[in-house]
Amino acid sequence: MSIDNFYTVAFDLVKQAGAIIRDKINRPKDVMVKSCDVDLVTESDQQVEKLFMEGIIANFPDHRFIGEETTSSGTKVQLTDAPTWVIDPIDGTMNFVHGLPHTCISVALLINKITEIGIVYNPILEQLFTARKGQGAFMNANPIKVSGEKELNKSLLMFEMGTSRDPEKMKIVMENLKILTSKVHGLRALGSAALNMCMVALGGADANFEFGIHIWDFAASDLIVREAGGYCIDPAGGKLDLLSRRLLCASSPELAQELSNLLVQYYPERD
Ligand code: IPD
Ligand code: CA
Numbered sequence: 666m667s668i669d670n671f672y673t674v675a676f677d678l679v680k681q682a683g684a685i686i687r688d689k690i691n692r693p694k695d696v697m698v699k700s701c702d703v704d705l706v707t708e709s710d711q712q713v714e715k716l717f718m719e720g721i722i723a724n725f726p727d728h729r730f731i732g733e734e735t736t737s738s739g740t741k742v743q744l745t746d747a748p749t750w751v752i753d754p755i756d757g758t759m760n761f762v763h764g765l766p767h768t769c770i771s772v773a774l775l776i777n778k779i780t781e782i783g784i785v786y787n788p789i790l791e792q793l794f795t796a797r798k799g800q801g802a803f804m805n806a807n808p809i810k811v812s813g814e815k816e817l818n819k820s821l822l823m824f825e826m827g828t829s830r831d832p833e834k835m836k837i838v839m840e841n842l843k844i845l846t847s848k849v850h851g852l853r854a855l856g857s858a859a860l861n862m863c864m865v866a867l868g869g870a871d872a873n874f875e876f877g878i879h880i881w882d883f884a885a886s887d888l889i890v891r892e893a894g895g896y897c898i899d900p901a902g903g904k905l906d907l908l909s910r911r912l913l914c915a916s917s918p919e920l921a922q923e924l925s926n927l928l929v930q931y932y933p934e935r936d
Contacts, residue, residue, distance in 0.1 A: 666725065668781050671748070671774055672797060675784060678720040682713040682770045683788030686755060690789060691764050700738055704828040705758045710734050713754035713770060721750055733881045742880060742908060742936040746777045753881035756785075757857030759828070766790055771859040773884035783888035785859045794863045794889050802866050802892035811895040811916035814871040817923045822849045823861035823873035829933075834877060837931040841874075844927055858912075862886030865914050866893035872915035872924055874900050876931040880907045890914045896921045900928050908936045 689709045697706050714734045721728050731742055732752040750772060755761050757768035766789035774782040785794040794809075796802040802809050814820050822845060826838055846852060853870065855861050858878045864870040866889045875882075884907055887897045897905045900913040902925045910933040915921035 668774075668776075668797065671725065672782050674721065674724045675717075675750070675772055675774065675782060676795075678717050679770055679772060679784050679786050681720075682716055682754065683786050685709060685713055685716070686761065686768065686770065687788040690761055690766070690768070694762060696762050701828070701830045703759065703830060705762055706734060707755070707758065707762065709761070710755045710758055714752055717750070717752055717754065717770075717772065731880060733879065736881075744775070744778060744880075744908065749775045751775060751881050751884040753859060753879075753885075756859040756882060757855070760856045765856065767855045767857050767860055769857055769860055771881065771885045773888060775884065780884060780888040783885035783892075785863050785885050785889060787860060792860075792863070794866065794886075796885075796889040796892035798888065798892070800892065802889045804863075804867060809867050810893050811865060811890070812868040812871050813894070813916055815917045815919040817848055817872075817920060817927075818850070820849050820871035820920060821851050821853065821869075822924075823853050823855065823864060823870045825854050825856070825858060825861065825875050825878075827875065827877045829877050834931060834933070837876065837929050840929045844929070848927070858882035859886045862890050862912075862914055865895055865916060866890045868893075868916070872913070872920055874913040874924065874928060876900065876911055877933045878910055878912055880936050883907070883912050887912075887914070898925070900925055901930050902926075910934070910936055 753771040769787040
């Protein structure tokens with residue numbers, strides 16, 4: 666089996682999943698809470714994850730999964746060398762619940778712990794971001810690239826409050842907001858970690874960072890940003906670790922470094 670086969674099957678499943686999200690976004694939903702009252706899940710999150718996993722298993726029975734809704738809270742993620750699909754069935758669940766059209770499905774395929782495929786699809790705004798290792802990044806089949814911006818004071822920065830209400834984490838979010846507000850062109854929060862990063866890949870924003878995200882929030886977008894010519898690193902400046910729950914991406918190494926130097930760091934428990 667080749668990566669081409671894997672991509673074709675995943676692409677088709679992502680489009681089917683997108684149709685569910687599009688159909689359900691403006692309907693009443695049963696909303697359940699997970700780790701805290703702003704960490705939400707709906708039946709559609711579960712339905713999309715099931716659809717994707719069943720579709721992959723039917724075609725590639727030996728593939729493994731790390732899915733947001735099938736990973737029990739508190740369980741450590743097991744990432745092996747086996748082909749592994751990392752799935753966020755609905756990233757931006759809070760937006761989905763409210764009907765805000767910034768929401769997406771995010772899937773990545775890792776083989777030998779290297780990301781080979783990344784797909785992020787916002788079916789409401791019809792933004793389909795795709796990347797294959799070494800083959801560039803695309804939105805709706807058109808090549809995309811990062812802005813190349815090098816200076817923080819000319820940058821549009823994506824960030825998030827996150828879905829934790831932990832006081833220590835909130836304090837650091839606020840400290841970083843205070844430090845950065847006067848140093849950048851602007852700050853934006855779309856409410857989806859995956860889409861924030863895709864905006865950097867697209868060149869519409871220049872950098873993004875977040876503490877507390879999970880592997881399913883950023884595995885696909887990490888590849889999309891890198892294939893668009895961007896840089897993904899640990900916020901303290903080292904190599905990106907997909908299980909660390911820490912991410913900084915930027916349109917140039919200079920910008921990544923300047924942002925990293927300013928950030929108050931936070932180290933959540935690893936995935
Ligand atoms: C969340 C969103 C949010 C980010 C959180 C994520 P979810 O994912 O991406 O923007 O700040 O860290 O967990 O809960 O919508 O799948
Ligand atoms: Ca998510």
